[in-house]
Amino acid sequence: MSRADVLVSADWAEQNLNTPGVVFVEVDEDTSAYDGGHIAGAVKLDWQTDLQDQVRRDFVNKEQFEALLSAKGIGNDDTVVLYGGNNNWFAAYAYWYFKLYGHGDVKLLDGGRKKWELDGRALTADAVSRDKTDYKAKDQDLSIRAFRDEVVDAIGKKNLVDVRSPDEFSGKLLAPAHLPQEQSQRAGHIPTALNVPWSKAANEDGTFRSDDELAKLYGDEGLDDGKDTIAYCRIGERSSHTWFALHELLGHQNVKNYDGSWTEYGSLVGVPVEKNV
């Protein structure tokens, strides 16, 4: 695995908009962004309605994922290039999600929508339709997904990386500051977690920092290469970004994303919590 296998530049994307077998997929938190303008030919995935079960708090199951990708016209052999707003948070989440269901060739557009827009590259509101496929997913690869009991057991043993902002980590804020702060769960973080905000892995235009910079960042913060790692944030999207940096770019083994993240952990009864404010 190398950077070129998992990350494409905006130049590459622009040159491959019409390449057969390459499908661009936009995934946003603000799901209206796509409708206002998207990369030509890109299809849209809604991280809430498409990727989450609408009753239980969990992902759509394998059959639902197959139906979703089939309807979007994505085939098993396609190269899927994901991008989105918010510095690719939800695109990185979708990347991890595609890997969870075993898709072969998936890549992130470095810098996502932000870099694309700052470069002044073209967006279009033209409707996109693709022929349906018969997509077959694999069972979830649980080597990259952590659940709550494993996280509690990891305290003091594995690397726990809290990738939220320092104010969320300390307990000053409960959510990123573009979201309302009123929530019922406790504020703070999991004891022994390192606080390495996802943003330290990115440049201001949304592109990832170089492999050397990333290796230095996590080394300096005290991440122990010899231990397994679990990354978490508030709902699992920013931690997907860090999971991507650690697992896909730096090639660390045994890195999991805890998608339950703080909205689950901070609501559990009886677990230890640290708060610094």
Added chain:
Amino acid sequence: MCGAPSQSPALPAGIDIEKETVLYGAVSKAGAPVPGAYVRLLDGTGEFTAEVVTSATGDYRFFAAPGAWTLSVLHKDGKVRREVSATGPGLVEVALELA
């Protein structure tokens, strides 16, 4: 915006202004609102806290907390950076002009 009276930000239902610290305003260039600008909120140490894209009317909004903050804006037509301090809960308007 051309001397128009400042307007309160549009807030989601159920927001308690007595408790929330809302930083808001509009991004403009030569007096005209700039939609699609990337507005980043940095904390007192310069660390990233949140980022939004301005609306069709150039507006942005953050739910922060009392304290010192920096607003940093990127757009293909310019950028701007401003320090701001919020003394307590309530509305804090910061107009941002691209240079």
